[in-house]
Amino acid sequence: MDNKSELDRYWMQRALELARRGIGVTSPNPAVGCVILDCAGQVCGEGWHEYDLLDHAEVAALKIAAQHAGQRLKGGTAYVTLEPCNHTGRTGPCTEALIAAGLKRVVAATIDPNPAVAGHGMEALQASGLETALGVCEAEARRLNEGFARWSRHRRPLVLMKVAMSLDGRIAPAVGQHNLRQPYWITSEAARMAVQPLRWQADAAMVGVDTVLADDPMLTDRSGLRRRRPLLRMVLDSALRMPLDSKMIATARNDVVIFTVSKDEARVNELRRHSLRVEVLPAEAGRVPLGKVLDKLGEEGILTLLTETGTRLNTALLAGGMVDRVHLFMSPQIMGSDAVPAFRGMANPIRIAQVEVERYGNDLGLCSLLRDPWETGSRN
Secondary structure, three states: OOHHHHHHHHHHHHHHHHHHOOOOOOOOOOOOEEEEEOOOOOEEEEEEOOHHHOOOHHHHHHHHHHHHHHHHHOOOEEEEOOOOOOOOOOOOOHHHHHHHOOOOEEEEOOOOOOOOOOOHHHHHHHHOOOEEEEOOOHHHHHHHOHHHHHHHHHOOOEEEEEEEEEOOOEEEOOOOOOOOOOOOOOOOHHHHHOHHHHHHHOOEEEEEHHHHHHHOOOOOOOOOOOOOOOOEEEEEOOOOOOOOOOHHHHOOOOOEEEEEOOOOHHHHHHHHOOOOEEEEOOOEOOEOOHHHHHHHHHHOOOOEEEEOOOHHHHHHHHHOOOOOEEEEEEEOOOOOOOOEEOOOOOOOOOOOOOOEEEEEOOEEEEEEEOOOOOOOOOOO
16 A cells, blocks of 8 residues: 555544544434645644534535635645535535635545435546545445435435344243333343444334333433434334333323324324324235335435334344344343244345454344445335
8 A cells, every 4th residue: 555545544534533423413414524634734624514513524624724724725635534515405515615725636435325416526526627536445434324325325214223132033031921011131231232322323213012012112312422313213003002101102202203004093193192293104914014114214314213123023124125234232141932033934044244243241242234225226
């Protein structure tokens, strides 16, 4: 690797650090970071995007750079984790700001995943005589914005499936061996704490009503980290069995939505009086249609959905090809065949090519991408 490549990687890593500051506060926009070097190669500006502050990362960094570098900004270099935009939305094009600043070079980690704009930002910079480079730290940059990529390309959220299970793939004791409406912990507290960052990074979290009846979860983001949008808490409840004394209803602040196929208007209105949103969808085989749920979330700009569901929904989501990434938390215990399985009746095995492994005390965390949200293809 030559010195230029090493420097590019060094500064892009810094831009990625900045981009991560936007997690939780950029949605439905991507998390982006930018570093500006002056003509002498010295840092003169840094920035990252926050949705409510409007400025994209490049503009935020350029404003600081203009104050500190002055004329030294001309001939400088910008490192940005996502291709600069070349269109007008809530703000003007970042490409125009970079060109107007007199920069000589722009290095981007990855193209914009939106097919309508992908590559056009880099083309605009090149047409104005700027030197460009693309693909530095690309894998890390794409990992950061998997939700934005899935939504941009398919208008559906990225689906992250979280499952806590025993070594033999069980998620709860056998029926009758567990007090209903009380959580039964499979994994350790350390592993459970690792779930909170997943909720923080997600726009929505989903359970089935069977999970509510069994465990009575709150499904809240307890990470303590800053977020712009309240976590949307979702329950799939075909027959509207949601108990009115559940913790989710007790803590609802217009942030809980129930998807159902029930036409029981009295029950729907009763739930709505408890500050719940109820979405009635057409049934598929008597169940809530998962594809239509994802479509509805996409319409609302939900980029990432975390599923914390039980056997039936875990199986349906995987079998339907709707899961993008899995997070499995495995406890070193064997619960036996009478215990509740994480999955049942899979017609075809799900093969995982690459697995990231973490340890949480004696528990293991396994994470893997099942399908690349940056690629075009199936919309499921």
